[in-house]
Amino acid sequence: xxxxEQDPGPFNVPEGATVAFNCTYSNSASxxxxxxxxxxxxxxKLLMSVYSSGNEDGRFTAQLNRASQxxxxxxxxxxxxxxxxxxxxxxxxxxxxxxxxFGTGTQLKVEL
Amino acid sequence: ETGVTQSPTHLIKTRGQQxxxxxxxxxGHNTVSWYQQALGQGPQxxxxxxxxxxxxxxxxxxxxxxxxFPNYSSELNVNALELDDSALYLCASRGPNEKLFFGxxxxxxxx
Numbered sequence: 591x592x593x594x595e596q597d598p599g600p601f602n603v604p605e606g607a608t609v610a611f612n613c614t615y616s617n618s619a620s621x622x623x624x625x626x627x628x629x630x631x632x633x634x635k636l637l638m639s640v641y642s643s644g645n646e647d648g649r650f651t652a653q654l655n656r657a658s659q660x661x662x663x664x665x666x667x668x669x670x671x672x673x674x675x676x677x678x679x680x681x682x683x684x685x686x687x688x689x690x691x692f693g694t695g696t697q698l699k700v701e702l
Numbered sequence: 703e704t705g706v707t708q709s710p711t712h713l714i715k716t717r718g719q720q721x722x723x724x725x726x727x728x729x730g731h732n733t734v735s736w737y738q739q740a741l742g743q744g745p746q747x748x749x750x751x752x753x754x755x756x757x758x759x760x761x762x763x764x765x766x767x768x769x770x771f772p773n774y775s776s777e778l779n780v781n782a783l784e785l786d787d788s789a790l791y792l793c794a795s796r797g798p799n800e801k802l803f804f805g806x807x808x809x810x811x812x813x
Contacts, residue, residue: 692744
């Protein structure tokens, strides 16, 4: 089983739609969680951290369920500019220090 | 924009050669990590350095090695290149709250 699993997509949605991405992780000792956005042929950029109580940043809402080892990202009123790959990232402490593990990413295409 | 720069941006090597990739991190960010991203995949953790010592390593063979210097620069060295080493190599410095700031990467092609 992969340490971090995501549905690769692609998710093709019309502009204005609401779309949700899910991510599961296998290590129950995971400590912190993030969503990154990556545009084609570019470096990943932090979209938002994910907190246990859930958090919102404009049109983006992130949720964490530690019991189910599950993270989600909800995008409301999607824009053409939201088209990108969304990477789920999990950080956990190993004997050798912190280790950040990326999922394979979920591709989103927002269409007119 | 992120304060992390990588060089070169693109590189072509042949199988069996050695390569050194370079990264300059944000001042004050003591932790740097390197990732390999193959086409269609997420970044895979290679290793991490904190204050010039390796303190975490992913599932990569010993021919992948690194160095971190006191001036916040670092290197990734790969010996005996294989075709499967062709990928985007990303360097990231770690800021507060474990957030990563990535460079724009080096695209390595092994022929």
